[in-house]
Amino acid sequence: MKRDFKFYLKLFISTFQLSAFTFGGGYVIIPLMKKQFVEKLGWIDEKEMLDFTAIAQSAPGSMAVNASVLLGYHLAGIPGVLVTIFGTVLPPLILLSIISIGYSAFIENQTIKNILRGMQAGVCAVIIDVVIDMSSILFKEKRIISIFIMIGACTAVFVFHVNAALVILVCALAGFLSVLKKSRKDGMIP
Amino acid sequence: MILLNLFWSFFQIGLFSFGGGYAALPMIQALIVDDYHWLNMTEFADIITISQMTPGPIALNAASFVGTRIWGLVGAVAATIGCVLPSCVIVLILAMLYKKFHNLKYMQGILQSLHPAVIGMIASAGLTLIINSLWGTDPVSFSFSSIDFFAVSLITVCLTVLRKTKISPIFVMLGSGAVGGLLYSFL
Numbered sequence: 100m101k102r103d104f105k106f107y108l109k110l111f112i113s114t115f116q117l118s119a120f121t122f123g124g125g126y127v128i129i130p131l132m133k134k135q136f137v138e139k140l141g142w143i144d145e146k147e148m149l150d151f152t153a154i155a156q157s158a159p160g161s162m163a164v165n166a167s168v169l170l171g172y173h174l175a176g177i178p179g180v181l182v183t184i185f186g187t188v189l190p191p192l193i194l195l196s197i198i199s200i201g202y203s204a205f206i207e208n209q210t211i212k213n214i215l216r217g218m219q220a221g222v223c224a225v226i227i228d229v230v231i232d233m234s235s236i237l238f239k240e241k242r243i244i245s246i247f248i249m250i251g252a253c254t255a256v257f258v259f260h261v262n263a264a265l266v267i268l269v270c271a272l273a274g275f276l277s278v279l280k281k282s283r284k285d286g287m288i289p
Numbered sequence: 290m291i292l293l294n295l296f297w298s299f300f301q302i303g304l305f306s307f308g309g310g311y312a313a314l315p316m317i318q319a320l321i322v323d324d325y326h327w328l329n330m331t332e333f334a335d336i337i338t339i340s341q342m343t344p345g346p347i348a349l350n351a352a353s354f355v356g357t358r359i360w361g362l363v364g365a366v367a368a369t370i371g372c373v374l375p376s377c378v379i380v381l382i383l384a385m386l387y388k389k390f391h392n393l394k395y396m397q398g399i400l401q402s403l404h405p406a407v408i409g410m411i412a413s414a415g416l417t418l419i420i421n422s423l424w425g426t427d428p429v430s431f432s433f434s435s436i437d438f439f440a441v442s443l444i445t446v447c448l449t450v451l452r453k454t455k456i457s458p459i460f461v462m463l464g465s466g467a468v469g470g471l472l473y474s475f476l
Binding site for chain 2: 116118119120121122123124125126129130131134146149150152153154155156157158159160161162163164165168169172173177180184188190191192194195196198199200202203205206209210211212213214215216217218219220221222223224225226227228229230231233234237244245246248249250251252253254256257262263264266267270271273274275277278279281282
């Protein structure tokens with residue numbers, strides 16, 4: 100992949116698009132990222148995308164910004180980061196600067212409310228679609244512990260409202276300990 | 290001076306909001322409403338409403354909104370830079386570490402147990418969205434009769450399109466928005 104002007108332009112447009120369409124919270128960026136960067140452009144694979152998501156979640160700040168820093172650095176180093184950050188920050192900056200001037204008309208407009216209500220259904224479908232895709236990979240691998248972690252994380256966040264960063268931290272520790280235990284068992288001193 | 294305060298406030302919000310999204314709200318309220326009185330409580334509630342209606346992270350939306358009201362576009366840019374700077378630096382360090390060490394055995398073990406956790410948390414976000422979609426954001430009750438069956442059918446149609454065709458999720462969301470804009474006014 101050549102890091103020429105065309106590449107950076109494509110990177111900018113892709114992250115701009117992602118940021119402009121993450122309605123309904125940070126996680127919506129994942130299906131969009133998967134479609135654009137994994138399936139369409141083929142610049143990263145699905146495993147790397149999950150890595151980025153986990154790392155993005157464990158750092159402070161918003162998912163979209165963090166994921167775009169990881170993506171930019173992975174693809175093109177510091178120049179890549181500058182391009183992806185710019186692409187991610189621009190849509191909310193433009194939109195909110197305009198809206199903040201006369202926002203009461205915007206939030207009380209019934210047609211906009213209807214459009215957003217319809218759009219919310221689309222966002223639900225997009226999330227369900229990506230969860231089906233990703234969890235079916237886990238079910239195919241048949242690692243019981245993975246399925247247990249998935250259901251546990253979902254319950255912790257959905258039912259008990261545990262902070263996502265804490266879930267990441269606990270799972271990272273569990274993963275580290277399991278490797279430690281395994282290498283002890285294999286007779287290798289860590 | 291105000292510009293510097295603006296930058297510094299959102300720098301703190303960017304630095305201490307772990308877990309994304311609504312986790313940043315109490316921090317934003319404490320600084321923007323309680324300390325600096327840049328917004329009153331009603332305007333703060335409006336920001337949350339606007340953030341639900343517009344794309345992008347809630348902290349960035351708040352940064353642009355507050356920045357514009359106080360110092361125009363320059364304020365919005367200052368607040369936005371303040372908001373993303375801490376996570377940029379921290380994530381950049383993590384990105385470098387990832388690039389260097391992601392093939393190590395321990396790193397592999399950690400990442401392997403993080404993948405299902407991430408999928409679980411996406412599922413949790415999906416469940417919240419589905420509940421909002423079926424019963425509204427402030428549900429009176431979760432009874433069967435109060436389900437928005439139009440939303441159920443719209444979700445089903447969108448999901449079928451996503452599973453059976455290669456149409457981009459962006460177009461699916463835009464399409465369902467257009468259908469909602471047309472049909473909800475008649476319901």
